[in-house]
Amino acid sequence: MNAPKPVYFIARTLVASLFITSGFFKLMEPAQNFLAVVQSYEILEGRSAVIFAQSLPWIEFIFGVFLLLGLWRRAAILALWACNSFFIVALFSAFFRHLPIHDCGCFGQSLFSFSPAQMLVNDIFLWLVFLWLW
Incomplete structure (x- = not known):
């Protein structure tokens, strides 16, 4: 199904802006803040948690810019979709293991704060x- 170009452009712009904003807010904070969020999900440990916490904000930001500008559109969609899929798995995992996570960490410690349940619904829609x- 081919969507009308303006509708596709608006959807692409909104998704790109979401990831650019998410990556930007995390990049503007001390790396330890997001590392603590990553560790609270109890999926990654040690060096892998550090690498993930340092890489994810850049991946979100860079591929969000690519998607916004229409550069390597398919690669950007695939990279951000993979991130989104990982977020869904992490949120489901935290929910089923009853981890005491009160803020998903999606936008760092910015003005935006969502519970894992709220973000799970948003991430499935995304x-x-x-x-x-x-």
Whole structure:
């Protein structure tokens, strides 16, 4: 199904802006803040948690810019979809293991704060938007 170009452009711009904002807010904070969030999910440990916490904000920001500008559009969609898929798995995991996570960490410690349950619903919707953008 081909969407009208203005609708596709608006959806692509909104998704790109979401990831640019998410990456930007995390990059503007001390790296330890996001590392603590990553460790609270109890999925990654040690060096892998550090590498993930240092890399994810850059991946979100850079691929968000690519998507916004229409550069390597498919690669950007795939990279951000993979991030989104990981977020869904992490949120489900935290929910089923009853981890005491009160803020998903999606936007760092900015003005935006969402519970894991709220973000799970948002991420599932976003996952479907990625399929449509593909």
